[in-house]
Amino acid sequence: MKIFIGMPPMKTYASLDTGSDLTWVQCKPCTHCYKQILPLFDPQKSSTYKIIGCNSKECELVRDKTCDKKNVCEYEMQYGDGSYSTGDVASETFTFDSTSKKVDNISIPQVIFGCGHSNDGTFSNRTAGIVGLADSKISFINQLDKQIKGKFSYCLVPNNDLSPSSHPPNTTSKINFGSKAVVSGPNVLTTPIIRRDTDIFYYLYLESVSVGGKKLEFNSPQLMNSSSTANEDLGNIIIDSGSTLTMIPGKFYDKLESTLVEMIKGKRIEHGPLPICYETKSIVNKIPKIVFHFKDADIELLPMNTFAKVDDLSCFSIVKGNSDFAIYGNLQQMNFLIGYDLVNHKLSLLPTNFFLSFSQLALVSSRKAKTNHDLDGFTLDLIHRDSPLSPYYNPSITPSQRLRDACHRSFSRASFFTKASIHPTTPFKHDIQSDIVPIPAEYLMKISIGTPPRETFAIADTGSDLTWIQCKPCTECFDQIFPLFNPRKSSTYKIIGCHSKHCEAVGETVCVRKNVCQYEMHYGDNSYSVGDIASETFTFASTTSKTNKKVDNISIPQVIFGCGHDNGGTFNNFTAGIVGLGGSKVSFIKQLDKQIKGKFSYCLIPMDLSLPFSFDPNITSKINFGPKAVVSGPNVLTTPIIRKYPDTFYYLNLKSVSVGGKKLKYFKSSQLMSSSAAADKDLGNIIIDSGTTLTIVPEEFYKKLESTLVEKIKGKRKKDPSNYFPLCYETKSVVNFPKIVFHFTDAEVELLPMSTFAEVDENLTCLLIVNGGVDGLAIYGNLAQMNFLVGYDLVNHKLSFLPTDCTKH
Secondary structure: EEEEEEEOOEEOOOEOOOOOOOOOOOOOOOOOOOOOOOOEEEEHHHHOOOEEOOOOHHHHOOOOOOOOOOOOOEEEEEOOOEEEEEEEEEEEEEEEEEOOOOOEEEEEEEEEEEEEEEOOOOOOOOEEEEOOOOOOOHHHHHOOOHHOOOOOEEEEEOOOOOOOOOOOOOOOOOOEEEEHOOOOOOOEEEEOEEEEOOOEEEEEOOEEEEEEEEEEOOOOOOOOOOOOOOOOOOOOOOOOOOOOOOOEEOOOHHHHHHHHHHHHOOOEEEOOOOOOOHHHHOOOOOOOEEEEEEEEEEEEEEEEHEEEEEOOEEEEEEOOOOOOOOOOOOHHOOOEEEEEEEOOOOEEEOOOOOOOOOOOOOOOOOOOOOOOOOEEEEEEEEOOOOOOOOOOOOOOOOOHHHHHHHHHHHHHHHHHHHHHHHOOOOOHOOOOOOOOOOOOOOOEEEEOOOOOOOOEEEEEEEOOOOEEEOOOOOOOOOOOOOOOEEEEHHHOOOEOOOOOHHHHOOOOOOOOOOOOEEEEEEEOOOOOOEEEEEEEEEOOOOOOOOOOOOOOEEEEEEEEEEEEEEOOOOOOOOOOEEEOOOOOOOOOHHHHHHOOOOEEEEEEEOOOOOOOOOOOOOOEEEEEEHHHHHHHOOOOOOEEEOOOOOOOOOEEEEEEEOOOOEEEEEOOOHHHOOOOOOHHOOOOEEEEEEOOOOOOOOOOOOHHHHHHHHHOOOOOOOOOOOOOOOOOOOHHHHHOOEEEEEOOOOOOEEEOOOOOOOOEEEOOOEEEEEEEOOOOOOEEEEEEEEEEEEEEEOOOOOEEEEEEOOOOO
């Protein structure tokens, strides 16, 4: 949505979100902001900008707020995907472009919004923030209540018509406010909007769904615990303009699917991500009428609302969702004028005709490569994002801020790991999105791609599988400093065809054009990459041996990877993509299985994030592959790697933790117990991850650990102002910290002091093992791994630790 902020007005773009309440944009000065194409809003250059005080009624409307020493109301927005925005609550004039030449632009003074000085996450570099359209007092909708009287509507342009037809290329969807948002006429259908305690989402009540005249009663899932007695049995589905597909509970979906299959007489084709697909030609004029019976409103859907064309197939676009959650998505809302009346708690739907072209859905595909090139093992530089050698390095960021940034990334990453392991059998595993891939990791690898080689940087991520980089031509890409890879200028680039064994071996592939195998990666934080599956030569920069003898660059031909033509999300402009080092078949590790025989290791240099670098800044961490990755010697500690779902992650078994000699039995994480691997049901209770900074343990065990530490440490406790770290002390008051040992199966790993406590602010030293929540997933982070040579043997399912001075490795 194009908006203008301040006086004089400054143009920018913000994302419309019916699931968010506070409107915010990135502002100067920005201590930690994601990259955006348009200039940051500078409040000092606006004559109408006004800070909101702590004791004002406007500040009281903000849910997550604090007050600083200058009596400024500060907000902190934490989103479910780990994205965030923090800054000052203020008022400002917002101006909106008129859609008609006859109407002047609309200026609205004194809009309460967030001026974000620290923001990061999944936000595209093309947006400056969010316009909150949810149903809460601070949302844009409710702030404009006097002007729009609780009314807004939108009409979504259909982009999924099975019968392509021409339309003006400049046609866009519209959103209306106030009197222009009123939906009226003889064909209007109206249903109640149900208020819930969260006062964020828009709930409807779905009674049944008809398929070809056969009515199926809809089972009402309880979306969340509501104290509302009058409506406790109502509000069983959310209407959301931001969700593409309609998602319904499993039992009801099974009934809907069987009824639909009975009625459609066409040639059914298996197509993994979408379970109900047919040859398009075989079902022309055979799709049964589908009606959603909301309370007081029977919504008859058009074929374009229910079936999407995927290559030569037509697939049902209503999918099986979480058993306790239902969403009415935007494909089913297209070609309807949908009006929200929040005063009378009514939603109106008016069938509206647009004649627009059809666009296809790109689904997930990926592939493991087979290579014949023999390697005697090789070693690469592994660059920490906060190292002076890293393109991410920002010398202006203070050491304490660097640690806090790392802390946030840890919690974000843990959130997505948890989502992946809570639902090992969820249908989303086979849907459009994959939710097992977390936010990109902490380390970079310098790589060269193609022939001749083109140098770039990519994120080395043990929590990701598919390797991909941004490629020309790029229709929608995040900014990157290095030039985009141009496959046309490489003599070794080769597209993978749809019917090749490489594409077919995956089982879930899609062909959208010219027999090209295409992938679509959706990450847990809503970052994404879409493009072609191809093979290419990857070259890795040489390193220097201990004898200062230079090693030749290593070229690996026919690596299967993704050439991304549409990419966006949390990716920094210093990276071109991801090198997937996870445990699944498509990962870089598995593709090189013949060469490296399932072995890799790394040695992470000790980086005390609370202090300036105390060693040569030109020293980097190393990652080793193949024979050079073998960890051996009398001091090696070895523990089993447990095979679990999702197979991306590397699971270990933690038996106990000792604090100053006192052994605490470790409580197993409940999520990992949901694994279907019966033989390992009592094992695999913690993930080892090079991409997570902090070590994270479940809440009950953390409480036991913290109380034991408090008993042992004789110092003055001090509160962390950011509330990230619950156990902190005045630095000067503590001389020594107790020894902490992690007792894995067959391996007792003693942590270094710098791996357990760090000075996160002036005279504030905090524990770097943190509380992951009641159902949180346990993660053994990279601070705990520093100054250890950590070796992965995926053939024998063993992980080895060897205490090592990694600056000399």
